[in-house]
Amino acid sequence: xxxxxxxxxxxxxxxxxxxxxxxxxxxxxxxxxxxxxxxxxxxxxxxxxxxxxxxxxxxxxxxxxxxxxxxxxxxxxxxxxxxxxxxxxxxxxxxxxxxxxxxxxxxxxxxxxxxxxxxxxxxxxxxxxxxxxxxxxxxxxxxxxxxxxxxxxxxxxxxxxxxxxxxxxxxxxxxxxxxxxxxxxxxxxxxxxxxxxxxxxxxxxxxxxxxxxxxxxxxxxxxxxxxxxxxxxxxxxxxxxxxxxxxxxxxxxxxxxxxxxxxxxxxxxxxxx
Amino acid sequence: xxxxxxxxxxxxxxxxxxxxxxxxxxxxxxxxxxxxxxxxxxxxxxxxxxxxxxxxxxxxxxxxxxxxxxxxxxxxxxxxxxxxxxxxxxxxxxxxxxxxxxxxxxxxxxxxxxxxxxxxxxxxxxxxxxxxxxxxxxxxxxxxxxxxxxxxxxxxxxxxxxxxxxxxxxxxxxxxxxxxxxxxxxxxxxxxxxxxxxxxxxxxxxxxxxxxxxxxxxxxxxxxxxxxxxxxxxxxxxxxxxxxxxxxxxxxxxxxxxxxxxxxxxxxxxxxxxxxxxxxxxxxxxxxxxxxxxxxxxxxxxxxxxxxxxxxxxxxxxxxxxxxxxxxxxxxxxxxxxxxxxxxxxxxxxxx
Numbered sequence: 001x002x003x004x005x006x007x008x009x010x011x012x013x014x015x016x017x018x019x020x021x022x023x024x025x026x027x028x029x030x031x032x033x034x035x036x037x038x039x040x041x042x043x044x045x046x047x048x049x050x051x052x053x054x055x056x057x058x059x060x061x062x063x064x065x066x067x068x069x070x071x072x073x074x075x076x077x078x079x080x081x082x083x084x085x086x087x088x089x090x091x092x093x094x095x096x097x098x099x100x101x102x103x104x105x106x107x108x109x110x111x112x113x114x115x116x117x118x119x120x121x122x123x124x125x126x127x128x129x130x131x132x133x134x135x136x137x138x139x140x141x142x143x144x145x146x147x148x149x150x151x152x153x154x155x156x157x158x159x160x161x162x163x164x165x166x167x168x169x170x171x172x173x174x175x176x177x178x179x180x181x182x183x184x185x186x187x188x189x190x191x192x193x194x195x196x197x198x199x200x201x202x203x204x205x206x207x208x209x210x211x212x213x214x215x216x217x218x219x220x221x222x223x224x225x226x227x228x229x230x231x232x233x234x235x236x237x238x239x240x241x242x243x244x245x246x247x248x249x250x251x252x253x254x255x256x257x258x259x260x261x262x263x264x265x266x267x268x269x270x271x272x273x
Numbered sequence: 274x275x276x277x278x279x280x281x282x283x284x285x286x287x288x289x290x291x292x293x294x295x296x297x298x299x300x301x302x303x304x305x306x307x308x309x310x311x312x313x314x315x316x317x318x319x320x321x322x323x324x325x326x327x328x329x330x331x332x333x334x335x336x337x338x339x340x341x342x343x344x345x346x347x348x349x350x351x352x353x354x355x356x357x358x359x360x361x362x363x364x365x366x367x368x369x370x371x372x373x374x375x376x377x378x379x380x381x382x383x384x385x386x387x388x389x390x391x392x393x394x395x396x397x398x399x400x401x402x403x404x405x406x407x408x409x410x411x412x413x414x415x416x417x418x419x420x421x422x423x424x425x426x427x428x429x430x431x432x433x434x435x436x437x438x439x440x441x442x443x444x445x446x447x448x449x450x451x452x453x454x455x456x457x458x459x460x461x462x463x464x465x466x467x468x469x470x471x472x473x474x475x476x477x478x479x480x481x482x483x484x485x486x487x488x489x490x491x492x493x494x495x496x497x498x499x500x501x502x503x504x505x506x507x508x509x510x511x512x513x514x515x516x517x518x519x520x521x522x523x524x525x526x527x528x529x530x531x532x533x534x535x536x537x538x539x540x541x542x543x544x545x546x547x548x549x550x551x552x553x554x555x556x557x558x559x560x561x562x563x564x565x566x567x568x569x570x571x572x573x574x575x576x577x578x579x580x581x582x583x584x585x586x587x588x589x590x591x592x593x594x595x596x597x598x599x600x601x602x603x604x605x606x607x608x609x610x611x612x613x614x615x616x617x618x619x620x621x622x623x624x625x
Binding site for chain 1: 386551565583
């Protein structure tokens with residue numbers, strides 16, 4: 001028998017949580033447990049439609065179930081959003097390196113998310129919070145277009161209550177009726193950072209354009225390129241560094257990323273597209 | 274060194290391909306060029322040729338199928354894709370460039386963390402009979418890569434055309450076993466035959482050196498490319514491209530593919546892997562219509578950089594064999610050698 005890496009592991013959608021008008025979380029139960037590290041990604045198959053890459057949004061410490069939080073934005077995600085609990089899907093993976101959790105030990109971890117970009121970061125947040133004493137600080141900055149699009153709303157308090165060294169701040173892009181919180185792009189949350197930058201690692205996930213401005217801002221704040229990790233956006237298909245479409249310079253995001261140290265990619269022209 | 278006459282060579286091929294598929298180069302009288310053809314019955318096609326130079330089409334399809342089913346799902350033992358479904362394949366007349374291409378693509382598909390099982394099984398079940406080039410095409414530039422127009426490794430058997438038959442050398446255990454099992458078909462090569470072979474070899478190499486004298490050698494190119502990363506010379510090169518994707522489809526070292534799913538019978542689905550081209554607009558496009566290489570220049574550049582820079586860093590070699598097929602196939606007459614000369618001249622001029 002051929003050991004076949006293209007084969008999707010049969011999985012069932014156990015539950016679907018509506019996070020925002022455009023984002024849903026799918027609770028998946030694979031027919032055998034899948035062990036992954038925060039930041040590694042899965043290829044999720046909608047039978048007959050195709051597969052698309054997603055990083056789980058659940059804790060890497062839970063192996064028998066997996067949550068994946070998905071924005072409706074293309075062919076596969078449209079089909080996913082139409083699914084009902086009980087639907088059969090497929091999973092293969094995990095692929096990629098995952099977040100550099102070891103490098104975060106003892107440091108002030110700055111997590112910057114935008115929109116559905118908080119989904120992969122939530123896996124990291126769980127991973128860090130479940131072991132909070134190992135990190136000096138876990139500081140989460142999050143931005144969304146409007147209050148309705150804030151993902152995982154019900155959990156922000158849960159995260160800050162989980163440990164004394166966790167803080168969370170969010171913002172929305174433009175003012176909205178009934179919103180009393182901060183207004184402005186997510187980069188504005190980095191204006192008044194009270195972090196010991198020399199002892200910090202920053203990770204960011206969000207739209208490509210946001211990553212660009214977050215990076216510029218972080219550099220402005222005094223972060224050095226080796227301290228910055230970005231979830232780069234490219235089409236990842238095979239997950240094994242073969243099919244070729246996720247190239248960022250000499251790297252295949254699917255094996256070398258998807259989170260790339262900015263130091264490695266900073267000299268690549270148009271790296272943010 | 275051994276000799277085999279044409280009649281015995283045909284017998285040998287018949288035996289070697291008894292339980293599999295046989296592919297040979299056949300002269301097309303209209304084009305005057307060699308094309309790969311499958312032999313389904315003997316005698317061999319009259320126009321089979323193992324002299325001249327490489328075939329028009331690449332041999333990569335023998336290892337990486339143009340369209341390969343890679344998974345049937347959901348889980349069902351009876352639908353598993355098993356090794357037995359892949360047949361032995363004998364390829365005859367692959368040239369040094371073709372054989373070197375297998376060696377390169379093996380690095381991606383077999384070596385490293387993940388192995389593509391379908392590529393590997395095809396490679397394992399492949400018997401390669403290489404052949405010397407007795408001429409070179411106008412687009413051939415294997416010498417610029419430091420390679421020879423005759424295979425030095427990577428083959429099971431290699432043949433050099435001489436009067437009445439071929440000088441044969443074994444390059445693997447499989448090849449040695451094939452000779453051992455068919456001893457009676459071979460005789461010792463005579464000195465004048467090997468002398469003839471060596472003369473042809475050096476004449477072809479000389480010709481290659483002459484025709485490519487004006488172009489930069491491949492070993493210079495990774496540094497040149499790194500220096501030309503933001504140069505607008507690429508816009509000039511890309512301006513001629515018509516985005517047909519011929520260069521990547523015909524390239525023996527282009528291995529990129531597309532995975533897609535389709536409905537099979539009943540409640541089942543099939544996943545298929547098919548060749549793909551980084552030169553077409555939609556190749557790297559993501560959901561939401563985001564495209565990191567939406568500009569033609571970026572796609573054209575990508576082909577050169579992937580082969581001559583990125584893969585040097587990630588897999589330790591330039592992924593080009595100098596076969597020149599991309600030059601022959603280009604509807605816009607883009608010549609990789611000329612592109613490199615242009616870029617190299619530009620970089621040198623900038624340094625002055």
